[in-house]
Amino acid sequence: xxxxxxxAPTRRVRxxxxxxxxxxxxxxxxxGFAAVxxxxxxxxxxxxxxxxxxxxxxxxxxxxxxxxxFFISGLTLKTADIKNALNEHVGLVYGIIxxxxxxxxxxxLVVQIPFEPIQFRYGLALFCCVPTTxxxxxxxxxxxxxxxxxxxxxxxxxxxxxxxxxxxxLNAVLxxxxxxxxxxxxxxxxxxxxxxxxxxxxxxxIIPMSxxxxxxxxxxxxxxxxxxxxxxxxxxxxxxLIAIVWMSVSKSRExxxxxxxxxxxxxxxxxxTLHIIFLAVNWTMTTPVLRLREKERRAVLLMTSAKTLPVAxxxxxYLDEAVWGGHGLIAIPCIVGHVSQLFIDAAIAARWxxxxxxxxxxxxxxxxxxxxxxxxxxxxxxxxxTDGGPWRAAEEGAAELALDPDFEQNTL
Numbered sequence: 001x002x003x004x005x006x007x008a009p010t011r012r013v014r015x016x017x018x019x020x021x022x023x024x025x026x027x028x029x030x031x032g033f034a035a036v037x038x039x040x041x042x043x044x045x046x047x048x049x050x051x052x053x054x055x056x057x058x059x060x061x062x063x064x065x066x067x068x069x070f071f072i073s074g075l076t077l078k079t080a081d082i083k084n085a086l087n088e089h090v091g092l093v094y095g096i097i098x099x100x101x102x103x104x105x106x107x108x109l110v111v112q113i114p115f116e117p118i119q120f121r122y123g124l125a126l127f128c129c130v131p132t133t134x135x136x137x138x139x140x141x142x143x144x145x146x147x148x149x150x151x152x153x154x155x156x157x158x159x160x161x162x163x164x165x166x167x168x169x170l171n172a173v174l175x176x177x178x179x180x181x182x183x184x185x186x187x188x189x190x191x192x193x194x195x196x197x198x199x200x201x202x203x204x205x206i207i208p209m210s211x212x213x214x215x216x217x218x219x220x221x222x223x224x225x226x227x228x229x230x231x232x233x234x235x236x237x238x239x240x241l242i243a244i245v246w247m248s249v250s251k252s253r254e255x256x257x258x259x260x261x262x263x264x265x266x267x268x269x270x271x272x273t274l275h276i277i278f279l280a281v282n283w284t285m286t287t288p289v290l291r292l293r294e295k296e297r298r299a300v301l302l303m304t305s306a307k308t309l310p311v312a313x314x315x316x317x318y319l320d321e322a323v324w325g326g327h328g329l330i331a332i333p334c335i336v337g338h339v340s341q342l343f344i345d346a347a348i349a350a351r352w353x354x355x356x357x358x359x360x361x362x363x364x365x366x367x368x369x370x371x372x373x374x375x376x377x378x379x380x381x382x383x384x385x386t387d388g389g390p391w392r393a394a395e396e397g398a399a400e401l402a403l404d405p406d407f408e409q410n411t412l
Contacts, residue, residue: 028235030339032242040249040328041257047250057200062247062317065240067208069310072237073134074212076226077156085153091292091300094285095132095154098304100165103278104129107173110274117259119325120267121177123316123333124274129170130311131162132303133341135234140345144352146298154303162311163205167197170315174324200318205311244313245331251321252328264332271336275344278305294357302345309338 040047053060085092107125115121132154141151171194216222226233249256282304286297312334316327324330 029238029242029342032238033245033335033339036242036246037249040246041253044250044253047247048253051247051251057196057318058204059247059317062244063204065244066204066310066314066317068240069237070205071208071212072233074209074214075216075222076135076230076233077209077213077216079152079156085147085150088147088150088296090290091147091150091286091296092153092157094290095150095300095304096157096161098282098285099132099154099158100161103304103307104166104169104173106274106277107169108176111173111177113270115267115270116263117255117325117329118177118179119255119329120263120270120333122174122324123330124267124270124337125173125177126170126315126330127271127307127312127334127337128274129166129173130307130315131158131166133306133308134159134310135237136342136345137303137306140349141299141302144298144302144349145295145356146302146352147295148299150296151299151303154299159308159311160206163201164198166311166315167194167201170194171197197315197318201311201314204314241310241313244317245335248313248316248327248331250328252326255326256328256332259329267333268336271333272340272344274337275305275341279344298352298357302348306341306345307337309334312338 036047050061051059055063105128107128110128111121111125113121113124115124134155138148138151138155142148216226279301282301286292286301286304292300313331316330316334319327319330321327
């Protein structure tokens, strides 16, 4: 009893964090975006002033937020079981090709669609080009009883490789846009711009993530701390992402308020439609074509259909506003795409969580004969995979959303 007064402040602090999570579980980013967009449009001065200072080509405040996000991502990255994913070579290879090769090609089509303003084209095309989600994808796959090791492998592989592929694909996509800001500067100009972006991404993503991962591997206290303060680290990561959006919106306030409600509505519908297209294509490939085992199929379907917002806003923060326009305008389609995939995939995961895949033993008894960490497809596949595709599962699962608690802590 004597220790109660001393312990009370600590419990209150932890309880306050828990209260934030309880208030807005999977909606933390959504509520944060709503708040900072409202603040940035109604009072842009603080965000604009904070986002203006530069150190060479790096915006200081945005870069600090980006470095924090990817340092924490490296610090919390668990790779002990990632070698198990190598057994699922079909799903792994398909996932990497789809995430880094096929879905970015859709950017060449998206950038031709006459969205107004033209920055909405750039933003949605950019969202096609970035890798898969950093944390929410793995959490959703785990909640959906899918192959979480494969999901983690896809996350790590595509986000590391994406640093080297995104700059070149994105510059080619933007250079192909009608009336683009680069003016069709030619191959040399595109290559130079891509190399500059690559260097910035290595500095702000690869290096901080590597340092965070090294700290985790070489200091045992770091692993204990990340386990103890998992909620707090998730909140810091999400808050940094929200801060970047706030500064971008504040700096682009004049252009944003000049948009008609119709323009905003069209880009919202486009963002939702883009994710449904990804789900439809990947459902077709993973289910009737490749016939992946159920646990592997769930992981690959969710991971190949989702895109990462942190990398998207990182790239946006390094684009030249004098050439491509306001960062806030470019960010809007990325935010819409992220929010739509968050809720659609959460509903799918909830539906799958109520329909566990067969165990390996059951799969082998049923004639699968394949080895690995995933279950088999077949009669156990639920309505989300056999009866109308993944959007059917989203519709049926929306009313019974009951995700793993980790999803409440990580929604990047």
